Amino acid sequence: MALVEVTRLRRMVREILHAHDVPDRAARLQSDLLIAAELRGHPSHGVFRLRRIVERLRTGVADPLATGRHDWNGTALLRVDGEQGLGPVVAMSALDAVRERARSTGVAAAVIRHNNHLGMLSWYVEQVALAGQVAIATCTSEALVHPWGGRRAMIGTNPIAIGVPAQPHPLVLDMATGLVSMGKIHDYANRGLPLPPGWALDAAGEPTTDARAATAGSIAPFGEAKGYALALTLEVLVATLTASATGTAVRGTLDSDQPSSKGDLFIVFDRPPSTVVESIGAYLQAVRDTEPTGDAPVQVPGDRSRLRSGLAAQRGIEVADEVWRHLETLHDSARTYPAVQESAATPADSHGTIPERAESERR
């Protein structure tokens, strides 16, 4: 593990993105998102993801400049063609428009397709909740989860996140509907550990505790039949509203060369009265104060992430050795292109055009 200062890590990520033609505002959004995931203790959604983002920028299935084409379908529903822009860039542009609209409509929603990976959803809904509005976010992703009673992956790990203002901290739910993430399965495989029973099936659809076998198979839904029903319904809800792909046809969140065919949904409600926000805070405190069954106090969604974030911001972020080595390599090559860092709009530098470089470094 490398322990890296937060500001240094953030700057490295931004400079790598600059070197791939990403304008500074977009680079800041993408780096803030990845760093926020690291701070909250979710390295699977952290700087580890940068490698894939850079590969997608190089192969042209992520557009560094696109922010999404907006088309209001009715006064409260924003239809967005993400035009293969970076996930947080397209999503924040849509979310800004919807948040502003919700002030006059009370509720407004954005349905987005052709957008890259959103990353950690809590980052979005927490910002909305901190600004006093209420947000619901969900999206589809590549099929990794098997139906309850079925043998192969047909459903994404489809997360749902909800942010609600409360005193002194907003409530922030962010949960995938898979029992565990495929990242965790890979982590068990890398460390040679067996999986707990019930987590996964192998490629033939048989239950397995062999993590390596599970990486070629499928993950169980969380919460058995009910969790399966929720995961499938989120897939259908998002795909219906965004007119995007379903099941095994979803592409672009795990590969480096397929245009994204998943969908994203954001719903925003305008500010609740401050008296309500205060009473919700009191309720959440009463929940935390419930007498615990064991030694650990009862937690409320968002509590653990906030605690970790505060500690990590002071101590620095632990980055896995392999991820760190790759980040340094990316950063070293980024520094050899100073012209690109200065202006993302410059199409060429002393080493040749950007497209040529991207082509030569593909894969």
Place this chain on the structure above:
Amino acid sequence: MALVEVTRLRRMVREILHAHDVPDRAARLQSDLLIAAELRGHPSHGVFRLRRIVERLRTGVADPLATGRHDWNGTALLRVDGEQGLGPVVAMSALDAVRERARSTGVAAAVIRHNNHLGMLSWYVEQVALAGQVAIATCTSEALVHPWGGRRAMIGTNPIAIGVPAQPHPLVLDMATGLVSMGKIHDYANRGLPLPPGWALDAAGEPTTDARAATAGSIAPFGEAKGYALALTLEVLVATLTASATGTAVRGTLDSDQPSSKGDLFIVFDRPPSTVVESIGAYLQAVRDTEPTGDAPVQVPGDRSRLRSGLAAQRGIEVADEVWRHLETLHDSARTYPAVQESAATPADSHGTIPERAESERR
């Protein structure tokens, strides 16, 4: 068990409601909802509930005439004071308004407080989906579920339902966020059966398999920590948007004399294109066709209820003996008031004023 013809059972429920001043349109909605739950095999939300509804009409905490006061907060958000009307009457009035509004706004929502029990949420979202729109419904309810790692009930069984049009049948999710219903715990207690471990805690917050002890305690959330997070977040989301009560302050869904203090939330999206509706149908069929792990085929939310409904509509509805006896008693006393059956608006009949009768029959 009494096996009762569907049309007979529906007529009995309506006549009982007529006798308690419920106008015919409202009585039809309430009886359709209860009968639909019976047909789908959810007797806990069926005619068993009529006893409580009648008691609440008699004590005055359910208003037979109220349909809810509508107040648009922004062009797409309908705020409803249910004025203690019957659950499906207030909710369908709000849902009609929101469905109509969504045609021009793309998305619209209703936030409802002071409304009686909604009953089975799938009934609402399925009707919307059958009419081609998309609906999300959720509500709070009295605290029966303990936080993950906590010893006492602090959260409702807060259900969520989602209806999405699909060919040939809509997708209809309807799930409570408790692991099981309190009705099921009571059923185990009545039959003297032990509970499976992990379902419930006793009044002291200790794990118990004694169903009787569990009825005085609390139910586990479904899906462990994630399910708890979702249940709590739905409670906070609904309470925030509707400015209604939370946790142990929620009243009016299990008692006969407390005004309802829970909240209901409906979100409606306007019609997706027919090409999307067809492709979703194909995806759902592919999910059903997933090779199963056992003998049972993979199911999609709504499949089992639809199958059961079809069978029960032909065979009749099995009503538990005790519920049936009480229903007959209610119906017999309803028939002694013929004037009330003819016109719900008639404030008096030959036996005296309605309020006096209600008073004399209280409890």
